[in-house]
Amino acid sequence: MAETKLSRRVFLGGLCAASTGFESAAAQEGARTVGYSGIARQVRERARRLALEPYVPKPVVAGDLTYDQYRSIRFNPSRALWSDRNDLAFQADFFHVGGLFKHEVALFEVAEGAARPIRFLPDMFDFGDEAEAIRAVADPAFAGLRLHYPMNGLNISEFAVFLGASYFRGIGLGSRYGLSARGLAIRSGLPGEEFPYFESFWLEKPTPGDSSVTLHALLDSESVAGAYRFVLAPGESTVMDISVSLFARRKIDNIGLAPISSMFMRGEADRGSLSDFRPQIHDSEALSIRTGANDWLWRPLRNPEAIEISAYADDNIQGFGLVQRDRDFNHYLDLEARYDLRPGLWVEPVGGWGSGEVRLVELPTPDETQDNIVAYWTPDVAPVPNEEFFFQYRLHWGPRPPVAPVLARVVGTYTGVGGIASSPDPTLRKFVIDFSGGPLKELAPDVELRVDAGATNAEIMASTVLRNLPLEGWRVFLDVRAEPGSSPEVRCVLKLDDQAISEFWTIRWDPADPSPLTVE
Numbered sequence: 215m216a217e218t219k220l221s222r223r224v225f226l227g228g229l230c231a232a233s234t235g236f237e238s239a240a241a242q243e244g245a246r247t248v249g250y251s252g253i254a255r256q257v258r259e260r261a262r263r264l265a266l267e268p269y270v271p272k273p274v275v276a277g278d279l280t281y282d283q284y285r286s287i288r289f290n291p292s293r294a295l296w297s298d299r300n301d302l303a304f305q306a307d308f309f310h311v312g313g314l315f316k317h318e319v320a321l322f323e324v325a326e327g328a329a330r331p332i333r334f335l336p337d338m339f340d341f342g343d344e345a346e347a348i349r350a351v352a353d354p355a356f357a358g359l360r361l362h363y364p365m366n367g368l369n370i371s372e373f374a375v376f377l378g379a380s381y382f383r384g385i386g387l388g389s390r391y392g393l394s395a396r397g398l399a400i401r402s403g404l405p406g407e408e409f410p411y412f413e414s415f416w417l418e419k420p421t422p423g424d425s426s427v428t429l430h431a432l433l434d435s436e437s438v439a440g441a442y443r444f445v446l447a448p449g450e451s452t453v454m455d456i457s458v459s460l461f462a463r464r465k466i467d468n469i470g471l472a473p474i475s476s477m478f479m480r481g482e483a484d485r486g487s488l489s490d491f492r493p494q495i496h497d498s499e500a501l502s503i504r505t506g507a508n509d510w511l512w513r514p515l516r517n518p519e520a521i522e523i524s525a526y527a528d529d530n531i532q533g534f535g536l537v538q539r540d541r542d543f544n545h546y547l548d549l550e551a552r553y554d555l556r557p558g559l560w561v562e563p564v565g566g567w568g569s570g571e572v573r574l575v576e577l578p579t580p581d582e583t584q585d586n587i588v589a590y591w592t593p594d595v596a597p598v599p600n601e602e603f604f605f606q607y608r609l610h611w612g613p614r615p616p617v618a619p620v621l622a623r624v625v626g627t628y629t630g631v632g633g634i635a636s637s638p639d640p641t642l643r644k645f646v647i648d649f650s651g652g653p654l655k656e657l658a659p660d661v662e663l664r665v666d667a668g669a670t671n672a673e674i675m676a677s678t679v680l681r682n683l684p685l686e687g688w689r690v691f692l693d694v695r696a697e698p699g700s701s702p703e704v705r706c707v708l709k710l711d712d713q714a715i716s717e718f719w720t721i722r723w724d725p726a727d728p729s730p731l732t733v734e
């Protein structure tokens with residue numbers, strides 16, 4: 215495995231005294247019992263018992279299909295679950311095993327308090343022109359499911375997918391699929407990474423007039439078993455309320471709660487090779503964090519030379535997410551991928567999450583076909599054997615997070631060689647950060663702002679802040695020096711009379727590979 219660079223743990227502003235972890239057992243039990251159906255209790259009990267047994271790897275059942283053969287398999291819409299009920303807004307259909315998805319999942323429908331298996335039937339799928347050859351090798355089994363609801367101006371439209379390990383995705387009105395969520399991350403970006411998987415799903419049959427649908431899942435892996443309850447509400451932003459009970463088989467190091475996976479190949483501050491005509495190629499442009507003290511952090515993503523893991527510590531964090539703030543098509547120029555329409559994903563903790571840290575894993579990627587970004591929460595108090603670990607959170611899939619800073623926001627990050635145009639200094643890295651919105655537009659013309667900047671493993675050689683009239687904002691210039699291989703991190707915030715009036719901006723870079731480009 216490639217070298218992994220770990221940053222120092224960065225403590226976010228305004229920390230309270232460290233808490234003891236998640237909610238008390240009594241509080242957890244109260245949260246579990248509110249609105250929980252009988253099936254949720256049964257799935258939780260299954261997970262508890264499963265964790266007491268030795269782990270049994272899930273067998274591979276998929277036939278040896280080529281990529282094109284698997285892509286040719288299509289679900290028959292007439293066999294969708296609940297498609298025969300005109301009074302129900304939701305439908306579900308299913309994925310065939312094959313290709314990358316080689317493990318069978320068990321599917322159940324829950325109606326009137328009872329669960330019944332959803333049987334695999336051959337006429338559920340159209341196998342295309344190579345039907346005979348595909349049927350000869352394709353195992354008759356489900357790999358996952360997707361959910362539909364009237365949106366995007368259509369009678370019925372897909373809004374969520376659960377497919378592969380514990381991965382799932384959602385979209386809101388007018389969005390295109392992009393980044394993914396996972397049920398759990400274990401040792402992400404480190405040697406011996408573990409990929410838990412959802413082995414079974416239970417779909418609760420909705421009733422007429424319902425605007426949300428409930429799904430349960432049983433998770434299993436070498437280290438942990440878990441029971442998940444999803445309440446999914448599609449809309450302009452699709453919202454998923456998630457309750458989780460984990461039961462550890464063994465002590466778990468480097469666990470990641472509410473993990474998000476995304477792709478970042480190149481952007482404003484990390485342009486990489488210029489062989490591609492597209493200015494930016496990414497599903498997400500930055501990690502955004504709202505701290506327990508209501509401060510905001512903005513961390514542009516990058517495509518590093520080696521695996522990098524950054525950690526941002528806090529107490530009772532209010533939210534974090536991978537965000538696509540730039541919605542200008544001309545900044546992407548991709549008619550097929552439409553990165554300007556990819557959703558962001560915001561994690562909103564429900565109940566106290568105690569002390570821990572947001573971890574950001576950035577892996578090098580040569581192209582846009584691979585997810586190379588992971589963000590998740592690691593609690594200071596992790597699950598231990600023989601104890602239930604319960605937590606809740608809410609996911610928001612949409613063009614913007616459900617909350618936004620009232621302060622000035624970062625709207626652009628650019629980088630190049632330091633110094634001035636007539637005398638560039640290749641030993642310096644220049645960062646240019648544009649801030650806009652919030653109170654900046656209302657500031658008097660003669661106001662004096664200052665930039666409060668700092669660095670780890672680096673030295674700030676010069677800093678300047680100027681009014682940016684076209685953006686009705688302000689622009690910060692930083693010249694920074696760092697030794698090759700030092701894994702530096704630099705940060706800044708705009709201040710007025712010693713009060714922060716902007717998000718906190720921070721970034722890492724590799725000083726061994728300075729950009730040859732200057733910022734105009």
